[in-house]
Amino acid sequence: MKAARFHKVNEKLTIERIPIPQIKPDEVLVDVKATGICGSDVHIVYEGVTLTGFLPITLGHEPSGVVAEVGENVTDWKVGDRVVVSAIVICGKCYNCLRGRESICINKKVLGIHFNGGLAEYMAVPSRNLVKLPDNVPFDQGAICTDAVATPYHAVKTQGRIKLSDTVAIIGLGGLGVHAIQIAKVAGASRIIGIGRTPSVLERALKNGATHVVNINDGNPAQQIKDITDGYGVDLAIEMVGTQDMIALGADCIKQGGRLVIGGLGPDNIHILPPTIFVRQELEVVGSYGWDIREIAEIVMLLSDGKLDLSNSVTQRFELDDINRALENLKDRVDHPVRLVIVQE
Ligand SMILES: [Zn+2]
Numbered sequence: 001m002k003a004a005r006f007h008k009v010n011e012k013l014t015i016e017r018i019p020i021p022q023i024k025p026d027e028v029l030v031d032v033k034a035t036g037i038c039g040s041d042v043h044i045v046y047e048g049v050t051l052t053g054f055l056p057i058t059l060g061h062e063p064s065g066v067v068a069e070v071g072e073n074v075t076d077w078k079v080g081d082r083v084v085v086s087a088i089v090i091c092g093k094c095y096n097c098l099r100g101r102e103s104i105c106i107n108k109k110v111l112g113i114h115f116n117g118g119l120a121e122y123m124a125v126p127s128r129n130l131v132k133l134p135d136n137v138p139f140d141q142g143a144i145c146t147d148a149v150a151t152p153y154h155a156v157k158t159q160g161r162i163k164l165s166d167t168v169a170i171i172g173l174g175g176l177g178v179h180a181i182q183i184a185k186v187a188g189a190s191r192i193i194g195i196g197r198t199p200s201v202l203e204r205a206l207k208n209g210a211t212h213v214v215n216i217n218d219g220n221p222a223q224q225i226k227d228i229t230d231g232y233g234v235d236l237a238i239e240m241v242g243t244q245d246m247i248a249l250g251a252d253c254i255k256q257g258g259r260l261v262i263g264g265l266g267p268d269n270i271h272i273l274p275p276t277i278f279v280r281q282e283l284e285v286v287g288s289y290g291w292d293i294r295e296i297a298e299i300v301m302l303l304s305d306g307k308l309d310l311s312n313s314v315t316q317r318f319e320l321d322d323i324n325r326a327l328e329n330l331k332d333r334v335d336h337p338v339r340l341v342i343v344q345e
Pocket residue numbers: 038039040041061147
C-alpha cells in the first residue's frame with residue numbers, strides 16, 4: 001500500500017510502498033478515506049518538539065474510512081462499516097481510565113504519533129477506537145471531528161462545563177477556536193465573543209456563530225469584553241493560543257465566579273491574578289487536552305442531525321501524494337486554514 005512516511009525532523013515525508021498492516025485479534029483494518037492534518041503534525045515534522053514512537057513512521061491522527069477487515073475477537077464491526085477513528089489509545093485500566101477520564105489515561109498513546117497512522121491507504125486500529133460514521137456525514141467532515149472538533153468540544157463542554165445562557169469568550173480563532181464558537185452556540189451560550197487580531201478571521205468567527213468579536217489590536221480587549229457583557233465579564237473563557245498574554249487576558253475577562261479553560265499549548269509559566277482577586281472572586285482555571293471517544297460519538301450525532309455544520313471547516317483538500325505541500329501550507333498558515341484534509345476517495 002501507499003503511505004506517507006516521516007523519517008527525520010525537517011525532511012519531507014516520503015511516499016512509499018509498504019505492506020498492508022497485519023491486524024491483531026482485537027483490531028480492525030480501516031481503508032482510510034480522509035485524514036485531517038493537525039498543528040501537531042507540523043510540530044512533529046518541522047520542530048521536532050513532539051517525539052514519535054519510532055522512525056520511520058506513518059503520521060496522521062484524524063482519520064475516517066471504511067472497515068476492510070476485522071480481527072478474530074471483533075464482533076461489533078463488519079467489513080464495509082463507515083467509521084471515524086479516535087486516535088487516542090487508552091489502557092482502560094489506570095486510575096484515570098477507571099474514573100472515566102480517558103483523555104488523561106496515564107498510559108495514553110496516539111495513533112499516528114506512537115503507532116502508524118492514517119496518512120496511508122490502510123491503518124490498523126483497536127476496535128474500541130472506532131465510532132460509526134452515519135451515511136449523511138462525508139468522510140472529510142468525519143475525519144476532522146476527531147481532533148479539530150473534539151479538542152474544543154472537550155474544552156467547552158467537559159472541562160468548561162458550559163451552561164445554558166452562559167456568556168463565553170473564545171480567545172484564538174484558528175481551527176480550534178472556530179469550532180469552540182460553534183460548540184458554545186449549540187450548547188446554548190447567550191453572548192459568544194470571538195477574540196483575535198486578523199479582520200478576515202474575526203469575520204469568519206461571526207459567520208460561525210460569534211455574536212461579537214474583539215480585535216486585540218484595538219487596545220484593552222478585557223475592557224471591550226466587559227463592555228459587551230454589561231460590565232461583568234464572561235462566565236467562561238476558552239483560551240486556544242497558549243501564550244502568557246492570551247492566558248492573562250482570559251483571566252482578566254471572566255466575571256466573579258467565572259472559569260478560564262486553557263487549551264493552547266505553550267512553554268511559559270502561567271502568571272495570572274494576585275490571590276486577593278483570584279481567591280475573593282472564586283475564579284477557576286482549568287487545563288483541557290485531547291478528548292475521549294464518547295465525545296466523538298456525541299459530535300458525530302450533532303453532525304448527522306444538522307446541529308453542527310462543518311461544511312466550511314475543510315478549507316483545503318489534497319491527495320496523499322501532495323502531503324508535503326499540505327504540511328507547508330499549514331505551517332505557513334496560507335489563507336488562514338481551518339482544516340486541511342488529505343482525501344483518498
Ligand atoms: Zn492533532
